[in-house]
Amino acid sequence: MDDRDYLLPEELPPDHRSGFVAVVGKPNVGKSTLMNAYLGQKIAIVSEKPQTTRNRLLGILTRPNAQVIFVDTPGIHSPQHKLGEFMVETAVRAIPDADVVVFLVDVSTTPTDEDIRIAELIREKCRAPVLLALNKIDLLSPADVQPHTEAYRSLGDFADWLLISATRGDNRDELLDLIIAHLPEGPRYYPEEQVTDQQERFIAAELIREAVLRHTHQEVPHAVAVMVEEFKERGPDMTYIAARIFVERNSQKGILIGQGGRMLKRIGQEARKEIEAMVGTRVYLELRVKVKKKWRRDERELRRLGYALPKKKRR
Ligand SMILES: Nc1nc2c(ncn2[C@@H]2O[C@H](COP(=O)(O)OP(=O)(O)O)[C@@H](O)[C@H]2O)c(=O)[nH]1
């Protein structure tokens, strides 16, 4: 992968481990939740709606003995448009580049065709050790633990497996220990204070999209894109942000604005609080909604909105 910056401070222990850990799975199994939990902050937005994550995001966890670089990926699914194709390709590309793959599944249900397909993809593309993490154990009745676990374990040849809950915390530390144990020895690739490869500007746009996802349903969340057009410090305790929310239809614009502008106001207030927590200043947030017909099917629009694949690079 890119951006490798070979730091080798004297004080690192000789058996220091490091590498890229691709977290892959179908939409909505908890990939972003798990990564945020390890980092103790929100790098990736989370929602109960599938296909929330659209880009590859790095979450960098630096410990005295290891640097774990989580690669959060979009859920692998059958794409319905160019945006979906971009998302799936982004996730698939993370697999051969990883030093460890965490295959995350929702153990509260039995495997679906999507899980089976992803297991095949991993078998085909991955030379690294694969850890099976059976998430959402908090939702599983005791009688189902054994049959569900067996069903997922039979999908592939896993270096190890673990029942976890990303939200409640069960076995989260144990999974991290397993991940570190399977990483190769190596230096830190990123400075210890760096937590992600994403700019605050991108995360701000994502936090706005997250607030939109919280308040919209059916097709609307999928038709939304957010672009931050201005991001400026105005004095020591004020950041000015102007962002545009794109939707595909007039009716969706109406929903987002709401009666008397109430919906947009609420979205703005919620997003502003989250952005303030991230940037550490007060935020003045200006939101506008614009219709951009069929942007999810338009290659040029996708590129403008940041949904473009980088050229393939070999490590
Ligand atoms: N009950 C329960 N819910 C979870 C757990 N992990 C994630 N979730 C929920 O599952 C939904 C999808 O999570 P998200 O991280 O966006 O999934 P992703 O699409 O795989 O990145 C959210 O509503 C999370 O709160 C878990 O361990 N237990």
Ligand SMILES: [Mg+2]
């Ligand atoms: Mg996600």
